[in-house]
Amino acid sequence: MAMGSSPSPDALAGEALVLTGGPQRPDATGNDSEPDSALIRAAREGDRSAYARLYHRFAPMVHGLLLTRVARDLADDLVQDVFLKALSELGTLRDDMRFGAWIAAIARRRAVDFYRRERERQDDGERIEGTAVPEASSARAEANAVLSVLQSLPEAYRETLVLRLVEGMTGPEISSRTGLSHGSVRVNLHRGMKLLRERLRNRPERGPTRRREREGDEESTDG
Amino acid sequence: MDEDQNRYLWDGSGVPDPDIEALERMLSEYRYVARPLEEASAPSGPLVSSGKRSPRRGVHRAVAAGAMAAALVVGFLTIRSRFQWSSGQPWRVVVVAGRPLVEDAPIRGAGELRVGQTLETDARSQARLEIGNIGTLTIAPSSRVRLLATRTRHHRIALDYGSIEARTWAPPFSFAVETSSASLFDLGCAFTLRMDRGGTGLVRVDSGWVQFELGDQQSVVPAGAEAVTRPTLGPGTAYLGDAPTEFKAALASFDTSAEGSETRSRAVAVVLSTARPRDAMTLLSLMGKVDRSTRERVLDVLARSVPIPPGATREQVLDLETKALDLYWKKLGLGNPKSWIMRWRDVVGD
Numbered sequence: 001m002a003m004g005s006s007p008s009p010d011a012l013a014g015e016a017l018v019l020t021g022g023p024q025r026p027d028a029t030g031n032d033s034e035p036d037s038a039l040i041r042a043a044r045e046g047d048r049s050a051y052a053r054l055y056h057r058f059a060p061m062v063h064g065l066l067l068t069r070v071a072r073d074l075a076d077d078l079v080q081d082v083f084l085k086a087l088s089e090l091g092t093l094r095d096d097m098r099f100g101a102w103i104a105a106i107a108r109r110r111a112v113d114f115y116r117r118e119r120e121r122q123d124d125g126e127r128i129e130g131t132a133v134p135e136a137s138s139a140r141a142e143a144n145a146v147l148s149v150l151q152s153l154p155e156a157y158r159e160t161l162v163l164r165l166v167e168g169m170t171g172p173e174i175s176s177r178t179g180l181s182h183g184s185v186r187v188n189l190h191r192g193m194k195l196l197r198e199r200l201r202n203r204p205e206r207g208p209t210r211r212r213e214r215e216g217d218e219e220s221t222d223g
Numbered sequence: 224m225d226e227d228q229n230r231y232l233w234d235g236s237g238v239p240d241p242d243i244e245a246l247e248r249m250l251s252e253y254r255y256v257a258r259p260l261e262e263a264s265a266p267s268g269p270l271v272s273s274g275k276r277s278p279r280r281g282v283h284r285a286v287a288a289g290a291m292a293a294a295l296v297v298g299f300l301t302i303r304s305r306f307q308w309s310s311g312q313p314w315r316v317v318v319v320a321g322r323p324l325v326e327d328a329p330i331r332g333a334g335e336l337r338v339g340q341t342l343e344t345d346a347r348s349q350a351r352l353e354i355g356n357i358g359t360l361t362i363a364p365s366s367r368v369r370l371l372a373t374r375t376r377h378h379r380i381a382l383d384y385g386s387i388e389a390r391t392w393a394p395p396f397s398f399a400v401e402t403s404s405a406s407l408f409d410l411g412c413a414f415t416l417r418m419d420r421g422g423t424g425l426v427r428v429d430s431g432w433v434q435f436e437l438g439d440q441q442s443v444v445p446a447g448a449e450a451v452t453r454p455t456l457g458p459g460t461a462y463l464g465d466a467p468t469e470f471k472a473a474l475a476s477f478d479t480s481a482e483g484s485e486t487r488s489r490a491v492a493v494v495l496s497t498a499r500p501r502d503a504m505t506l507l508s509l510m511g512k513v514d515r516s517t518r519e520r521v522l523d524v525l526a527r528s529v530p531i532p533p534g535a536t537r538e539q540v541l542d543l544e545t546k547a548l549d550l551y552w553k554k555l556g557l558g559n560p561k562s563w564i565m566r567w568r569d570v571v572g573d
Contacts, residue, residue: 005511005548049545056257063255072253073310073372079255143249150250165243166250170234189232197242 037096044090051090055083058100061177062107064167068151068158069111078114082107101179149199157192160185259396259408259434306393308355310374313337321348323362336370343367344385354378354398358391371401382424386417395432405452408434412446422454427464432558435461445557448504453479460512462505470497474505483514491517500528503555511543529554 036057042050062082066075086103093102150158150165160180163169169177175185230237313335322329324343325336336342336352344350344366352360352368355378362368366385372378376394381401391398395410403422407414412431418424426435427449435442435450437457442450450461459478462471473493480486491513498506506525510518518541522531531537532554535547 005507005509005543059257060255067253073374076256076258077377139249140252143252146246146249147253164232165246166253167255168247168251171232172234186233190229193232193243196246 036099040090040093040096040099043087044093051087054099058103058177059083060167060169061100061163061174062103064163064169065104065107065159066111067147067166068155068162069108070114072147074114078107078110082110085110098179100177104178145203146200149203150196152199153192153195156184156188157195160188161192161196164189257438306355306357306376306397308357308373308375308378311338312355312373314355314370314373315353316342317351317353319349319351319361321345321364323348323350338370338372341367341369354389354391357393357397358389360390361388363387382416382418384418384420386415388415389413402452404454404456405435405437405440405458408436410434410443414444422452424452426450426452442508445504451475451478460505460508463502466502466505467497467499470494470499470502470505473497477509477512488517491521495520495524498524503529504557507548507551507555510540510548515541 034053036054039050039054039057043054059079063075063079066078066082070078082103086106089106093099147166150161152158153161159178160174163174163178164171171182171185171189174180175182178185180188231240232243316323316325316330316334316336318330318332318334321344322331324330324341324345325334326340327343330350342350342352342362344362344364346364349364350362352362354360355373357378360368360380363386366387367383368385368387369381369383370379371381376397378398379401380399383403387400389398389400389409390413391409391411393409393411396408397411398409400407400409400416402416402418402424404418404424407416407426410432412433413429414431414433415427415429416424417426426433426444428444428446430446432446433444435444435452435458437452440457442458442461444450444461447463447465448461449464451459453459456479460474462474466474470493473490477487477490477494480490491509494505494509503525506521509521510525513521522537522540526537529551531540532550535544535550539547540551
């Protein structure tokens with residue numbers, strides 16, 4: 001797809017496509033506030049730029065959901081898999097207003113499939129790739145440890161919290177992208193955050209909450 | 224947690240909760256980084272029912288289709304296995320001159336570069352890296368690179384400063400270079416990238432294409448062309464390496480001046496007055512960077528050397544409709560970014 005007036009490699013190729021996933025120029029591809037449903041209709045009719053915009057809108061959400069289940073270096077690749085699968089199955093989406101929930105379900109299934117296949121490969125004697133990343137610093141190790149604690153939370157909490165804390169989405173954005181109600185997102189955020197604080201406090205390593213307490217700032221975790 | 228902190232958790236407003244802020248900072252490194260969606264095998268037509276197929280198939284047709292499918296599968300598996308690379312498997316480093324350093328330790332003859340490690344050359348040393356199994360990277364003197372990630376069809380390095388020359392033979396986006404001012408995606412080609420320590424750089428493409436981008440700033444650079452990247456501004460407009468000096472200077476002025484400024488208007492005027500017919504690629508790249516009235520002037524000049532292609536109208540091009548622009552790019556005859564498989568000679572070298 002063309003971004004600005006750059007060439008769209010897919011159109012030049014005719015073999016394979018590259019859908020540009022970055023932010024779209026407002027004057028290049030039309031109004032980016034176009035409703036999801038309009039983009040879905042256009043994508044279903046073969047409009048690749050419409051699907052590229054859907055990809056751009058929903059990729060952070062899909063990435064966040066995957067990150068609650070797989071190692072970080074796999075999440076990027078699986079995001080691609082999820083969107084390619086969703087494109088091939090777009091004709092089966094019955095309610096265009098539920099695209100977010102639909103693609104979220106595909107993402108969850110893809111993560112489950114990934115581990116099932118890896119188990120099968122392991123049973124066949126192959127090694128699992130892509131899970132070991134060398135640690136560069138203690139800060140990185142701390143971040144990994146916190147992410148592990150996040151990944152240990154109940155699914156509803158960890159998904160919502162990863163979208164908020166990792167992907168930087170707001171509550172309303174999480175609601176809009178996942179199809180969850182504002183109330184559910186709000187509850188998941190607060191209960192999840194409370195549980196996360198407790199688990200961070202109780203682990204051997206010291207997380208941000210512990211550091212603040214160490215500095216004398218005693219704050220309740222009741223949210 | 225008080226009401227302000229509740230609001231902060233909900234939508235980032237109110238008084239920031241220091242714990243949440245600390246978690247956000249710590250976890251931000253895991254955040255999704257936008258990258259293009261690579262689609263190699265998805266359906267290309269409308270995703271709706273295409274109607275019933277005829278139930279009758281000739282035996283010969285079935286046999287031919289079966290043979291073709293088998294050949295495709297064998298070919299696919301052969302090419303696919305060609306690019307297999309275990310995650311984190313070190314890259315081979317060969318000393319070309321002097322004493323390059325890996326993690327501050329000099330290497331002699333040959334060595335390895337692992338994910339997270341740095342390879343540095345001084346003014347007298349030079350090294351060659353094997354990009355997994357898809358190509359080679361020559362590290363010029365006074366350069367520093369870091370290996371960020373490596374696995375099948377996903378090889379990433381950072382160029383902190385200096386110069387590299389890459390030759391790859393792999394599907395687009397298999398190899399990428401991160402710099403402080405832009406990301407460079409290899410679309411299957413040979414290119415040279417030079418970066419100074421301040422974040423200004425230049426890519427020169429010898430074969431194939433590269434995509435140079437920072438957020439919504441994107442330059443697709445074909446063979447024979449160059450593009451500059453600048454701190455905070457990202458990649459500039461691509462131009463042919465042999466373009467007139469005045470043309471290049473005006474383009475630089477355009478890329479670095481504010482939208483709507485007098486400087487930018489003057490720069491466009493010079494670009495249009497000094498453009499050669501073969502600078503059509505630059506003019507087409509400019510179309511998406513200017514306002515509608517300026518775009519009309521750019522198109523007037525562009526169309527004198529490369530007329531609007533059949534299947535596209537002037538209005539569609541001015542509206543930056545994707546299909547019309549794609550037809551225009553195709554008409555420029557700059558080659559096919561995805562025909563990397565045919566460019567093996569460029570990778571092998573002279």
